[in-house]
Amino acid sequence: MDPKAGTSSGGPLSEIQLEKLQRRAAELTVPGRFLIRPLNAALEFVTNLLARLLGSSLVRRHFHLLLSGLLVFGPVLSLWVSRYSIFANRNHYLYRKFLQSTWGWTCTLTGSFILLLTFSARRSPYLSLRHLSRIGLAGLLCWGCRHLLTLLEDAAGACYEPIHQDVQNPDPTAQPLLLLHEDQTKASCLKANMMWRGYEVSQDTLLLCLCCLLLVEEMSIFGRHLAQEKQLQRSPSVPLRVLFFLCVLLLFMWMFLLLCILAYFPVWPSQQLGGALGYLGWRGLYQGWFRLTPRWGSPGLPGESLFSTRDSDKQPQF
Template sequence: MILNTALVVLTDLAAQVLGNKLFRQHFHLLLSAALVFGPALSLWVSHHSIFAKRSHFLYRLFLRSGWGWTCVFVGSFIFLLSYSIRRSLLLSFRHLSRLAVAGGLWLCFCKLLDLLENTTGSCYEPLPAGPEVTDGQPMLVLKEGESKFECLKAGMVWRGYEVSEDVFLLCLCCLLLAEETAVFGPYLSLGGISDAPLRILFLFCVLLLGLWIFLLLCLLAYFPQFPTQLLGGALGCLSWRGLYQGWYRMGPSWYCPGRPGQGLLNIKTRNTEEEDALNHNHYN
C-alpha cells in the first residue's frame, strides 16, 4: 500500500512536470545551454573521478546501446498506453512507428557522419616517446594511402572532421523521451485509467531521461570536444525539430504517424470542447 502510494505520487509529480507547457516549450533550450556551457564544467570536476574513465560501466552499459534502451522503455510505454485506451493494434503500431522513423534517421546520420570522417581524414603514425614529444603529446607522421579501417587496424591514429555521435544520440533521445512521455500528464488529467504497470513504465522512462541528461553532462565535463559535441547536439536538436515540430504536425496518414497522443487524448470523461482544448494546448 505504501509502495503503491509512493508510485502514484512520484508519477503524478513527474507527469505534471513533463506535461507542463513551459517545460515542453523550453526543454530544448535547456539542452542547448548545456551544450554551450557544459564544457566549462571541466574546470571544476576532478579528472581522477570514476566518470573520467571511458571504461566506466555507465558508459559501457548504457551509452553504447543508448538507442536500444530508449526503444525498449519508450516503446513499451507507448504501446501499453495506446493499447489500453483504444484496444487497437493498428493504432498502437502507428504510434510506435515514430520510434522506427527516429531510429532510421539516426542510422542514416551515423552513416553520413562516418563517411564524412573517412573522406576528410588522414592517417598518422605516432612516433615513440623521445625528444620529439611536444607538450606531452607524441609527434605524428602522416601516412599516405591508408584507409580508416587499415589505419586503426595497424594501431595508428586517424584524424578527420568529426561530429560527436554520442552527443547527437543523447540529445535526440532526451528530446524524444520528453515528447513521448509528455502525454501522460494530460491523460491523467482526463481521468484515464493508470494501473501500476503503466505508471512503472512511465517512471522508468523518466529515470532514463534523467540518466541521459547525466551522461550528457559527464561527456561535456570530462571529455570536452568543442565544437564536435556542439555540432552533434545541434544535429540532434534539428532532427527533433524536423520530426516532432514539423513532419508529425501534419496529422496521421499513410505517410505520417502523427503527434504523440493524437487519437488518444480524447477520453470520454469531459465534454468534447474541453477535450479539444486540451489537445490543442498539448501540441502548441
C-alpha cells in the same frame, strides 16, 4: 461400503486440507499487502508529479533550450572537474553499458510505454502500431545520420602512424613525426592503434540529445491519460506507471551522461555540432512531419486520436 475407501479417495479430508492451505496462504499474504499499499501510493504520487511536470507547457516548449545550455556551458565545467574522478574513465560502467546502447534502451522502454498506453486508452492495434511507428522513424533517422557522419569522417580525415623520434634530438615536448596511411578508414585506423585526424561530429551527443527530446515528447501525454482515466473513474495500471517512471529515470540518466561527456571529455565544436544535428532531427520529425495529415505518411503527434477532443487542450488536473 468401506468408509476407508471414501476417505482414501479424498472426500471430506481433502476439502479440509484445501481449506487449511487457503487460510495459510491468506495469512502469508497479509504482510505483503501492507508493503504493497505504501509502495503503490508512493508510485502514484511520484508518477502524478512527474506527469504534471513533463506535461507542463514550460517544459515542453523550453526543454530544448536546457539542452542547448548544457552543450554550450557544459565544457566549461572541465576547468573544475577532477581528472581522477571515476567519470573521467571512458571504461566506466555507465559509458560501457548505457552510452554505447543509447538508442536500444530508449527504443525498448519508450516503445513499451507507447504500446501499453495506446492499447489501454483505445484498445486499437492499428492506433498502437501507428504511434509505435514514430519510434521506428526516429530509429531510421539515427541510423541514417550515423552512417552519413561516418562516411563524411572517412572522407575528410586521414590516418597517421607515429614513428620514433630522432635519437640525436630527444626532445620529449616535440610532436612525433607521423607516417600517412591514405587507405585506412577511421574504424580500422583506431583499431590498429594509430592516430586519426580530421573533422568529425560527435555521434554520442547527437544520440543523447535526440533521445532526450524524444522522451520528453512521448512522456508528456501521460498527464492527459491520467486525466481521462480519472474522468472515466478508472485507475491506470501499475505496469504503465512503472514504465513511465523508468522512462523518466532514463531521461535523467541521458542528461547526466551528456553532462559527464561535456565536462570530462570536451571536444569543441564536434559535440556542439552533434547536439545541433540531434535538435534538427527532433525539429524535423516532431515539429514538422508528425504535424502533417496522414496522407503525407505522418503517424501523428503523441496522444493524437487517443483522447477526447474536449480534453485535448485542457491542462490535466489530478
